[in-house]
Amino acid sequence: MDPRERNTLSESTSPYLRQHADNPVHWQQWGDDAAAWARERDVPILLSVGYSACHWCHVMAHESFESDAVAELMNRDFVCIKVDREERPDIDAVYMNATVAMTGQGGWPMTAFLTPDGEPFYCGTYFPPSPRQGMPSFTQLLEAIANTWSTRRDEVDQASASVVAELRRGAAGIPEGDRAVDAALLDDAVAAVLQSEDTARGGFGGAPKFPPSSLVEGLLRHVERTGSDAARAAVARTADAMARGGMYDQLAGGFARYSVDADWIVPHFEKMLYDNALLLRFYAHLARRGDAVARRVATDTARFLMEDLGTEDGCFAAALDADTEGEEGLTYAWTPGQLVDVLGAEDGEWAAELFGVTAAGTFEGGTSVLQLRAEPTDQARFESVRSRLAAARASRPQPGRDDKVVTAWNAFAVTALAEGGAALGETSWVDAAARCADRLLDAHLIDGRLRRASLGGVVGDAAGILEDHGALAVALAALHQATGELRWATAAAGILEVALDHFADPEQPGGWFDTADDAETLVTRPRDPLDNATPSGASLVTEAALTLGAVAGVEATRYADIAARSLARASILLDRAPRSAGHWLVVAEAAVAGPVQVAVASEHADDELVRLARRVAAGGTIVVSGAPDSTPLLADRPLVDGRSAAYVCRGYVCDRPVTTADELTDLLTTG
DSSP states (O other): OOTTSSOOGGGOSOHHHHHTTTSSSOOEESSHHHHHHHHHHTOOEEEEEEOTTOHHHHHHIIIIITOHHHHHHHHHHOEEEEEETTTOHHHHHHHHHHHHHHHSOOOSSEEEEEOTTSOEEEEESOOOSSOBTTBOOHHHHHHHHHHHHHHOHHHHHHHHHHHHHHHHHHTSOOOOOSSOSSHHHHHHHHHHHHHTBOTTTSSBSSSSBOOOHHHHHHHHHHHHHHOOHHHHHHHHHHHHHHHHSTTBOTTTOOBOSEESSTTSOSEEOOEEHHHHHHHHHHHHHHHTTTOHHHHHHHHHHHHIIIIISBOTTSOBOSEEOSEETTEETTTTOBOHHHHHHHHOHHHHHHHHHHHTOOSSOSSSTTOBOOOOOSOOSOHHHHHHHHHHHHHHHHTSOOOOEEOOEEHHHHHHHHHHHHHHHHHHTOHHHHHHHHHHHHHIIIIIEETTEEBSEEETTEEOSOBOOHHHHHHHHHHHHHHHHHHOOHHHHHHHHHHHHHHHHHTBOTTSTTOBOSSOTTSOOOSSOOOOOSOOSSOOHHHHHHHHHHHHHHHSGGGHHHHHHHHHHHHHHHHHHHHHOGGGOHHHHHHHHHHHHOOEEEEEEOSOTTOHHHHHHHHHSOTTOEEEEESTTSSGGGTTOOOBTTBOEEEEEETTEEOOOBOSHHHHHHHHHHO
């Protein structure tokens, strides 16, 4: 027996791969050894890509990968490779593009058949154990692919060559836009976005509805800069709909991945770190504008991050699974009778009405997902009911947790906690952000290069991608602003320099690749400037450059120029595809506003002017405080008559320093 004829996933640092370690399939991890084995056997590669919180990934695993009969076919005719898309987003991006090109749609689990050289020739997603709705069974597919490989290899070669050629055309980069990134472009981009708003239900487009985290942050910044009533209303509708529907955990905080319906009632139950971090940034920002619901959501979501996703080393786990013991909603759904059992008849009936729990149910089997369509009139009773229900729910079986620590997603959490904590006076949030950032720099930065993920303190081999570098640089810059500590800005600049050295496209100024120039060579070098569920690596690194362009001292001008070139190339996205450029809108709004910089020279760490600036200033404003000359932004900016002084600049134009709260408020709200 060949010693390679075994399942190797128990050796992985990915919880998702480890979930498949007991499959009878001889799963291999991605790498040269697996490809060489396929070449030696002259068989195709079966590539299966998924992630731990994916419901249909678990379904296909149970139906097919746990079957001895199916595994026999897989092992006989293929070299089978499992990939965690969260650990290897570069592999996922390349083959998801192939899947979309071949089928017109994508999703997970992704099932791709490759030549030993990694060239895809047939791709799909979920395949059932028996024929269903026009789909072949998985075993039928396996037999057909194996037969084609053996008897019609020329067709395989033609198909793979055609797909690879299409992938390489798609990776050629985007042309620089012919419109300047200015107020007129952003007005047009916002107007186009608002045309697709669901004004009756909140959000954009139809079902399923995903949280437009970056897009609403960009719209909120647009409101602050322009006063647009239309954008303000859209932000309010979407924020309220997401916070009151079943996608939001009304008992313990935190958002599920998406709503399966257009009314935000029934979620797909997995809770992802990246969604919650990005939404925390938005809701904390909205809370500064006086929105009480946003303040509650921000507080509860921060608690969810720190308590439910917090890891022993001070970072944050990747996700909670969609399923509990193989069943969706088992942990979260309620019947009226269950509410009465926990709360008693009077409070149970009150809670059923408040949370929309009906006899017919809003979910499955007569159960309902909790909603909060109106604010309770009795706040004390509401908190008591929430607390008792949360305690009862904690005794139920709980979803699994993916403890993988992903660099970019943890960086999103650091940014949200640092920004939100500083603005809302939540020092524990800032402390949590600093602990996580220290851990990322200590554990994920190896010989000056970032790694993508770790598990249980063990760092994986996968290299960090552009998203990791951009997100971490943004996070470290946010910590510099929240704490005044120069070390964070220095570390941010170091990360940005690595991105410039290894990810920038030398032939297209302002263009970026998602993998480093010395990373593993795939069939194409992936690059995707569009913002999706998470911001693109390109928009993140541009945000980092824009911020460091104000705080980085001697390199500030160079960083500002880099940000300007990246925005210029992305203008075509804002012009032609603004709904897919949410984070570009975030960055562009900050750039068009100045960016605004507030430097508070003070001998007191908790200065009144600093608190005011963080609370009142628009999103994207760069706020730094400290003793005169303690950081580059405070160079040659002394106290005024022995009093703390705020220096406000917009781009390269500065106002005179002010020393009172009224003066600073006037500068920040009327400029």
